[in-house]
Amino acid sequence: MLAMALVMAGVCNGLLSCSQYSNKPISKAYHNLTAHYNAYVIARDRLKEAETILFKTRQENYNQILPIYLPLDSTVSQPVKAQLDDAIKKASMIAERHQNSKWLDDGFVIIGKARLHKQQLDDAMEVFKYVNTRGTDENDKHQALIGLMRAYVETGDYGNGLNVAEYLRAQPLTKANTRDYYLTKAYLHQKKGEYAVAAAILDATFPMLKKGESTARLHLIAGQLYDVIGQSAKASEHFASVLQSRPTYDQSFYANIYLVQSQGLTSDGKRAAQATNTFNRMLEDRKNADLQDKIYYTMGLVEARRGNYDKAVDYYRKSIQTTTTNTAQIPYTYLELGKLYFEHKNDYVRARMYYDSSLALLPAQAPQFAEVANRKKVLDEYVDYYTTIQTQDSLQRLAQMNPAALDKFLDNVIAQREQQSRTQAALAQQAANRPSNANNALATTSDLQPNERWYLYNPVRLSQGRQEFTQRWGNRPLEDNWRRSTKEASAALAGDNNPLTGANPANAVNPVPAITANPATDGVAGGQGAAARTQRDALYAQIPLTREAMEQSKFRMENAYYGLGKLYKFQLNQPADAISTFEQMLTRFPNSGYKPEVYYLLHLSNEQAGRTSGWKEKLLAEFPNSSYARLAGRSAEGTPSANSEIKAQQVYTDAYAQYKAGNYPESLSQVQSALATFAGSHVEDKLALLRVMLIGRVDGADAYRQALSEFIRDYPASSLVPHVKELQAAADGPTAKRR
Template sequence: MRFSKRLFSISLFLLVACSSERDTFTNRAFHNLTSHYNAYYLADVKIQEVLDENQQNYKEDYTQILPVFIPLDSGVIQSSKEKLESARELASKAIEWHRISKWVDDSYFLLGKIDYMQANFDDAKNALKYVNVESKDADLRHQVLIALLRLYVDLGEIENANFTIDYLSKEEKISDENRYDLYRTLAYYYEKRNDQNGVIGSLDRAIEYAKNNKEASRIYFILAQRYQREGLDNLAYDFYRKALEGNPPYERAFYSQLFAQQVAELNASKDLRKVRNYYESLYDDPKNKELKDVVVYERALFEEKQGDLPLTVDLLHQAAKEPGSNPRLKGYIYQKLAEIHLEEYVDYRATKYYLDSALTFIKPTDPAASSIASQKEVLDQFVFHVERIQSNDSLVRLSGMSEEEQRLIAEQFIQREEERLLAEARAKEEPKNSGIFDNLLAFADRGTGSSFYFDNAVAMQQGAIEFRRVWGTRPLQDNWRRSAATFQSTPETEIEEKVDSTAISEENNPLAQLPDLESLLAQIPKTEEDIAQLNDELEESYFELGKLQYFDLEEIEASVDNLETVVREYPSSSRKPEAYYLLYLAQKDLNGNFQQYVSRLNREYPESQYTFSVNNPDAASGNLAYLASSENYEQAYNLYYAGNWRQARTIIQQTLEEYPLTRNTERLLLLDIMVTGKIESKDRFRSRLESYIENSQDESLVHLARNMLKPLLTAEELAALNPVDSTALDSAAQAMAMEDSTVVKPDLTDSPFKVNDSQTHIMVLVMSPELAEESQSLIGDLENFHAKTFSNSRLRTGNMNMNQENAIFIISPFNNADKAKEYYDIFMEKFESDNLTEQIKENSFFISIENFQTLNRSKNIEEYRAFFKATYQ
């Protein structure tokens, strides 16, 4: 009976305590206990398990500066979906079943964490903001604000991040654990903004509050890397040594010791020998089997500092062949080889091929990949044209020789290739020395001294070459030497190739690359059409190579040589006017005789756009010139169709003189030719059309010019032309009118402004400083407008002087371009103020923060307005 009473009392207590509504001491104690150690605890454990798995799966790339935070791997998050959903369910239960518990806010924080990990950023933001507003636990609010700061940084919401940092900087009694997370998150903020000093300063503070020795070791390593990049070797050395404390992972300890050698003070030759011996010992250590490429690579960088460039290159080649656990390192090795061959040897071809190799190992998402790809783009073109010139030039010269001379040259080429293969085989057979860095490319086989034939690669290769020279390429079959071989019943396609296990495989046999005589002779052009095709390609490559060397590679003298070749060897080339113009620019840079090209252009191509340009060297250019020429073109065009041909010509000539080289130049020239057809003789009209067709690069305009020319030709001349659609002069002009009836939108490729719709935007009103001084109540009108129309947007207004001519009123912030566009449309429709004229309102615009920084430097408001109209209106 006594036991039954106790059981009944306990059951009654639990039943009463289970209520999630009654706010009594007993009820709160029960819900605090169960929510904390059941739902909340289990949810937190599951989240931490996923984060631990993400960290274990992450492969640190110690050759690059480590990131402040280990990034979340979407693959890990996806594979842990069930675990995270279970954590979400548990956290939700802690909220729903234990509403009076003090762990409700903490459970919302867990929900925000889960949403952040699953990239549900809006939901994460809402959950974190809710906890910050509702929670009375200062410690939890600090955790939430730090998590929000990281989220704002991820989303690029820098203004919100700045508000959060400012708020936290004024908070007191932040716990040591939260301060550690705060300073790491601040370092992450500065890392995203490429602020080296900010990252170092924040991590220096974070290390003061670090409790976990392994985390402290990682921060010390990052600080050492960043101090090394800043050239502060003494500090870097100290931090690399500190990174060895706290029992770090073996790989981090290995790199800490390795990099410490790079920044150690080395004064005497004895120190240099010590470092080299250290690299030797690391290489020989069996524990570093998967890090041999790192050891050799770092030794290469060390030798580069000592000024031994040939040894550096040899070591980099060896590093590329060594085994390793980080494939990206191979990409960095090839990138380093490319850098050396570009900067030290100025070898563009080798640089291009090393960059090709680098991109096979570096992922497209790697920051280095985009810079390599952009650098390689120019080099790809350079190598293509250089190799095409070499190949085509040789083939054209060979085509002018007799068959006997061609055969002799081909045989000599094959013989040189054989000698090269033999030399490579001998180099591979040189015995390997005991020092790993003494003979970097040697093979570890028995060498040339072996008496057994199949152990001697040089003898095998020599025999294979001799066999091929005497017998040619033969299928692997029995009795191949007998004259009766032709009567064998098995067709060649069905012969089973049998390769002795000791024979050289075709894959590894360098002879597979050796061409035969007939295939070489077959490449020599035989017909006039083939030779003409090769010459056309040569003309193009000499010209394009000259342009690349002038504009991209800054090899001005080499550019002059190639462009002079175009002018000299291809006198009827349609590229000749532009070649003259480039030679004019190049000779000006070299302080040479550039006037000769001005004379040639005026004499040979008096109506070329390049002639207009050299005659007006101070004329405007760029995007603004294009916009101005577009407006003038439309005006002249309308005058032409109104019959005011001489007025149209005046505007055309003025535009060509003021803006001689824009994307409108060829249109203006053709329009001027159309005026010629109206007011000058037919012969003059025909002459100008023929010249335009020969020299214009715009195929659509050339097509129009051909249609204009057709009515002026005889029947015989028409028959000689390639068939094109027959159109009379005015119908061709009408086609042109349809194409250009509206003002052409500017091409924004040359604009300093960039489209970035996801960035924070601001709205800008521009007026004179005097008017701005008189319109101080405009801010009040704007704030009233915002209170009525955008009450939840937290918009702010302000004003500043941009320069002596312009003052601006700013409305901010808008999260992205869509939000700014929405505000702009409503503002244009509904906002009214006595202090704002219609003209100022019509000239208002919105702009991203990045573009505003560019505008603030250039002060060129009209240039941005043109960009704004082309992009958003």
Template structure:
């Protein structure tokens, strides 16, 4: 009996050893290697491959503001693909250590290669292991996702050439076509896929999964060739099959986006509406389809239905991670229906949504900026446009939309600077114009106001000192009888306390002196530790603190007036030329015309007001300023433009004389004859009625003045140039010098 048992075991071992051979074409050998390949090596390879797909899915983030990629993967062109196993690797390392250093796709490739090397049964030119074609397909797909497209093509070609009757032959052809698309061989890919769909379908009907994959790949290929109509055709066919729910939903979504880009709003709405109602589609595509549906809805009765649909989605707590986009699109619809206040609230909610991204924020900030701009609240609009630029990443920094906002905001930044200058100088000049009694009364009222505010802050600090005991803190901390009942261990009391705290203090950051919203007053309102009996007087409460700051020097006051007048002139030009706001342009230029104390700006102010009034149709005012130019400045270029608007101005011959005179005076300036330069310019300039060199003479005079007179005279001469020729290079140069002098 024992001998029989030993003989049986021996025969089994012989059979196992015999079946391990890859050189014998026997039933046992074929099935042994097929089973070992499928359920051992390939199984582990497939697991690693699936893990790699999950990693790609997690890393890839779709930007639904732009057309989605048909294949949800982003290849980095900067990556130089390398082989999974480098030469010399593996020596002195265990298999586990090697695999630990490989990516998921590298492990999948390694397993596929191991299956081929270990279990391939190529006998007389024919592969007897039916799992080897699967191994080659896995090998090619793993290389594809590593961006090693040439080796991937080699693997796919080997299957197609050597396993023409394999079960996965059609899938392999599709993968080869996709790889060719990545290699910019889209024409070759199109030919092979068309052959697959047209010829193979005539011989035998292809499975739905294969047809869906082929149409999707064809759409990718035609997208590379910018053949939009073909992209639409194949995306539509792929989405009709709807076997792979994820990819089919994506194909349908991209199809809707293309329709929208082409202006075919009806077709886009039909696609997005169908996708939104398709319960088989992944939820994120259904929600995004509702948003896209709203984007493509005109401002008519249909928008009311879509808006109601969005509001219903907003109320659903399952949609919290989509609230930023839902709120934004609801705001767009409300804005389209002229409900601006509601739109603003929705845009603000979009910005405050918990799940948000910076690119989404740029659109909400832009909308808020546009609304403020249209309401002529330019300062607020500028702050919103600033926010757009702050949250814009480098990836989108050069977008046409962002560049347009940057240009628009540049003008608003200049405008804000001038508006603040006018406001500041006006307030100072108003104090200068007051009588001593009026100044005293004004600042006494102000001091009384800040005293009351400081008293309120002190009271808040005193209230805060009892904050702990008010909610059960203090003595109860060390009281053993109250173990486990401390305020901060009681969630109900903690929640109540938080609400009460925010009612009193609002939202405060965790920092020192958190009780004070204005940290500048901390030294003024804190209790001093000084033991001195001498009472300290807060300078903020002293009348002299403010009265002493009011300028009394005439040159300083003149500088304030000149700065304000220059800012008013620049504001008038900005509103007239950049923002086309004729009302504000007239307001600033008219005010400047009344405030000016000399005639230096009369000509440009009159000309700009003539143009603005002519534009708004106020002929009476236009004629008034036209007469000022024609009567007082008949030889100027402005007068010639008015008299001959369609005729080009010809250069006067005496321009050469003026140029020669400028060169002569500049030579004197270089010889340090500064006083002579100033006197020559004063005597020569009245003879020049119209010349492009006048600003240069003015700047040269200012520079010469600064060489032999005091600083105040120098600044006054420069201010004249800066105000008179603010838009010219000479005016800007003078302004730069003034800034350096003021430092």
């Protein structure tokens, strides 16, 4: 072949007909030969070398469904930048020097693929489009369209990706192009979350694949996809196929894990026992010493899916305890613990701690990161409301004690704190003296589990510590004398029963447990020195002993009840707990300003829980002119008749005439009555806006602003909302006048 190339070069050196723009046979033969061996083969091999390195050095996260194609990342591709650049350079030589070569389209395809790996998606798409429109070889054009489809998927343009896929579906593709088309289309549906379609397309791809690591990986992905959509039998088939495809050790390990997991979910007791025995054998295998955390995690998943939540918790904790150097598993274990306490145990305080720990370690690019962050935010709100209720309730109880008993109780609290400080100092000293036994020294604390990792390596313990510190000391800056008694006390000092002990609220009982301890009988004599008196004065400052302080405490508690009830109703989807919380609120605060809304929410919560109640009738009877009464009435109304629409329009015209004439009270009475009578009519939002304007005239600026806010809340789809927002901005402005 080299001799032939030399001969061709010698011939062409003497002939002008070997120009790259000539279509003569000798010229084309020369440029085909030179382009193939001097450019295309080198570019192809360099691209293949880069792809092999990227595949061999990939980092897989087996806690998630693996992507069919490795994610494009310019940072990850940096180690193969030289190979990719060389591939582009060599392939570009074909376009620069061999325009009449049959390898021109192939060179452009290589350039497009290299651009993809470098995450230069716009450039890659331009190249692929050029080949499709200007190329001469149909197979190369199909290959370019497959690359274009991949580029569309990576940019999230699934619509155009599907359009390309539909065109290719009708084309006569080669076996290699058919394989790549199937893989790319499966990848598209996987990215869209259409797992059943992606798995089915993968099934059609396997007959075209050879055994090996890449095929084993695709079988593992197919098994994961089928597992997610609940087809455990098909999932098991693919996990078994992984073991028959010459997998790596990690692939075979996780295939076995998933296979045993699927078998463990069966109702067949014998197969479930076999799964447990297999897990135990895997734990005893020395080759799995660094993977025990994953084994225990999977055992926890199996028990959780069976409904054995306590056993699942034990296995999850063992997973955390057995983690060595690789901490990638930990955030997912914490996440499962958080989900278990949130969804099955309704222990939101403990769930919040695990979500907090998971979020601290979970990669920001993880698919579930946003969901975890949102749920953690809801749980933060829950803990804030819950702690406020417990704190203020306990402080109000302390305020009712006689001074002597209160002094005695506070002395006991101070003594307990001093004892805790001495114990913690002793443990710290032990840890300093025996650093190799730090785990054992700390394992004597109250809730540290046997063999649990050292405190500072345990995100749950750190989260608990941060929470307890904030409850006891507040959000204090890092500075000298941060603990001095003259610091302003935090409002969130509540534990389960006593706001001054700094107890962990994780033992709380939902929704709002009553205080059972009797602080008047719990105290014992404490220290009487100056330091003790200073601490006692600081504690006294938190107790609402004056009328003003008690009113503020009750106000904070009322708002916390209100917020907690709404959280149960709308965020946690627990109507029974919402009902209980709102009813407790009305018992504690019968004259609450939130009463109309609470009545309405109680009506909705009882409907959601399938209960009958009289809250709607109570709302209509006590607050007939409130916006919540109109909402309740509107939900019970059907579509207004044509006659009702005519009457509603007439009432609106009359009420507006009264408004223009300055008869504001009479007009307001008409509008209030019409809103209750003609709920759901076409002029309802106009009546509501007229009501807002009349309230401004009759009741003043504050009531006017409140009415504007109610209109936006109650009529979000109304065409009048932009105008109302303008009125709201004017009313809130510095030059707002009384209307």
